[in-house]
Amino acid sequence: MKNRIKELRDFYIIWSTQSLSQLGSAITSFALTLWMYEKTGSALSTAALTICTYAPYVIMSIFAGAITDKFDKKKTMLICDLLAALTTVIVFVLYKTDTLTMWHLYAINAFSGLMNTVQQPASEVAYTLLVPKEHYQKTSGFQQLSRSLISIGNPLIAAALYGLAGLDVVIAVDLLTFAIAFISLLLFIRLPEIQSGTDKNENVIKLAKEGIRFLKETPLILTVILFMSGVNLTASAFDAVLPALVIPQKGNNVYGIVTACSGLAMVAGSFLPMVLPKPKDRVRVIYLTMLFALGIENFLLAFSRSPVLWCVGQIIGWVFVPLMAANQNVIMRNVIPIELQGRVYACRNTLQFFTIPIGLFLGGFFVDKICEPFMTLRSDDTFWTFLFGSGKGSGAALMMFILGVTGTVLCITSGQIMKKYKYSD
Numbered sequence: 001m002k003n004r005i006k007e008l009r010d011f012y013i014i015w016s017t018q019s020l021s022q023l024g025s026a027i028t029s030f031a032l033t034l035w036m037y038e039k040t041g042s043a044l045s046t047a048a049l050t051i052c053t054y055a056p057y058v059i060m061s062i063f064a065g066a067i068t069d070k071f072d073k074k075k076t077m078l079i080c081d082l083l084a085a086l087t088t089v090i091v092f093v094l095y096k097t098d099t100l101t102m103w104h105l106y107a108i109n110a111f112s113g114l115m116n117t118v119q120q121p122a123s124e125v126a127y128t129l130l131v132p133k134e135h136y137q138k139t140s141g142f143q144q145l146s147r148s149l150i151s152i153g154n155p156l157i158a159a160a161l162y163g164l165a166g167l168d169v170v171i172a173v174d175l176l177t178f179a180i181a182f183i184s185l186l187l188f189i190r191l192p193e194i195q196s197g198t199d200k201n202e203n204v205i206k207l208a209k210e211g212i213r214f215l216k217e218t219p220l221i222l223t224v225i226l227f228m229s230g231v232n233l234t235a236s237a238f239d240a241v242l243p244a245l246v247i248p249q250k251g252n253n254v255y256g257i258v259t260a261c262s263g264l265a266m267v268a269g270s271f272l273p274m275v276l277p278k279p280k281d282r283v284r285v286i287y288l289t290m291l292f293a294l295g296i297e298n299f300l301l302a303f304s305r306s307p308v309l310w311c312v313g314q315i316i317g318w319v320f321v322p323l324m325a326a327n328q329n330v331i332m333r334n335v336i337p338i339e340l341q342g343r344v345y346a347c348r349n350t351l352q353f354f355t356i357p358i359g360l361f362l363g364g365f366f367v368d369k370i371c372e373p374f375m376t377l378r379s380d381d382t383f384w385t386f387l388f389g390s391g392k393g394s395g396a397a398l399m400m401f402i403l404g405v406t407g408t409v410l411c412i413t414s415g416q417i418m419k420k421y422k423y424s425d
Contacts, residue, residue: 010130011139014189017181018123019146021081024177026154028088029053029109031162031170036102051357052106053113057120058354064117065346066207069339073122073129074191078182080119084112085178092171121345128333128341129192133425140329141273144322148266194338211343214336215351220421221335221344224286224328225352227414231290233355233362234407238298238317240363241403244372245301245396246310249389254307261314269319273326282327283423287415289320294407302400305389334425363399371395371402 005012033049068076087108094100131139161170215222246255279285297317301310336344372395378384379391388397 007132008130008135008139010189011127011135011142013184014126014130015139015142015146017184019150021177021181022146023150023154023157024174025084025088025112026150027158027161028091028170028174030155030158031167032091032105034159034162035167036105040102048102049105049109052109053116054357056110056113057117058350058357060114060117061121061346061349062208062211062343063205063346064114065121065211065343065349066205067118068121068125068342068346069207072191073126073342074185074189076122077119077126078185080115080122081178081182081185084115084119085175085182087112087115088171088174088178092168095167095171117346117349120349121342124345125338125341126191128338129194130189133334136330136333137273137278137326140326141270141322143329144273144325145267145270148263148270148322152260152263152267207343208347211340211347214340214344215347218335220283220418220423221332223414223418223421224283224331225348227287227290227410227418228328228352229355230410230414231294231407232353233359234294234403234410236356236359237363237366238359238400238403240360241367241396241399242301244364244367245393245400246307248391248393248396249305250307254310258307258310258314261311262318265315265318266322269322272320272323276323278425279327281423282331282425283418283421284415285327286324287411287418289324291408291411291415293317293320294411295404298400298404298407302397302404303387330425331423335423363403366402367396367399371398374398 029049036049091100091105091108094104127139127143158170161173215225242258243255246258293316297313300313300316304310304313332345332348333341372392375384375388375390375394375398384398385394388394388401
């Protein structure tokens with residue numbers, strides 16, 4: 001036990017402090033959303049904050065990964081963290097001088113998103129450098145745990161701090177968590193040097209193409225990434241459909257409870273990679289966990305009218321997500337050469353996550369423009385009302401059924417394709 005703690009000492013330091021800093025950033029982001037909504041009363045304006053943060057991540061990831069592979073990982077992380085913290089200071093100054101506007105926040109969020117785009121692949125490589133191969137699964141579980149806790153905790157903490165003490169205290173907490181992470185990384189973490197195999201003067205576009213070329217030459221990794229892209233499309237459409245299903249039938253409070261169940265399930269599921277032994281077939285774990293999640297949850301929510309069953313569906317849908325993500329992470333760390341990981345992880349970010357905004361749009365569009373009108377026209381048809389109910393929300397139930405079929409077909413088809421590729425740790 002002592003040997004394991006010693007082996008993972010640096011990982012525990014960087015994981016805990018960086019997670020704390022990410023929590024601080026998430027708290028500020030949520031509080032700024034509350035502040036903007038108070039000022040504008042516009043849901044579209046507040047949603048645009050997320051879009052401004054997310055757009056650079058999707059668009060620029062391929063090039064950011066190439067930059068990561070050109071330079072020292074620790075310095076890259078420190079510079080990105082410092083620049084992101086400076087944007088928080090700018091927000092504080094603008095707020096205190098009463099000159100802060102939504103356009104400031106859009107620009108600042110876009111810049112922060114760009115810094116995260118560069119910092120994230122550098123962090124992934126840093127974890128690989130610090131963790132012995134036999135602990136990849138365990139440490140991936142810790143990463144999933146912190147992400148789950150942040151997703152649950154940041155809205156609660158942000159709302160409490162903002163409501164009780166205002167934006168000043170929220171920003172102060174964010175800067176304090178940044179300082180802890182920055183000092184810990186600067187003074188207590190030493191990353192092993194690696195031979196990057198790249199010239200610092202080498203063209204970034206050329207390096208980005210090398211990441212794409214590696215994926216083309218490694219069909220297992222590319223297939224897993226494209227499979228997860230399809231999963232994200234279905235899951236993000238689900239996120240758009242869920243409020244349209246729950247709120248018209250049971251109200252905001254029940255929607256809050258149902259949504260919270262997914263976060264709680266992910267926290268519980270984060271312990272699975274830590275306690276379970278290494279699976280014989282990690283690829284099989286990936287598509288079977290998603291088949292279980294996308295199939296059962298969507299059908300359960302489509303055909304039930306009970307909040308209890310909705311909560312059960314959320315738990316089923318999300319409890320195995322950390323296990324899936326941990327196994328994907330282990331495969332990528334083992335297969336991708338360390339000197340290429342930055343640019344390949346960045347390519348992964350673009351290919352795997354670009355479907356999320358598309359799914360959010362399609363989910364809302366299909367409910368509003370197709371499924372709800374369809375169910376309205378068939379409000380007197382006992383077959384359709386028996387399956388999906390009646391009134392507002394029945395179209396969302398129909399859409400849940402469509403997503404269940406889509407997710408099931410995706411997982412079965414992708415599973416058959418991935419069976420052709422051999423992988424072992």
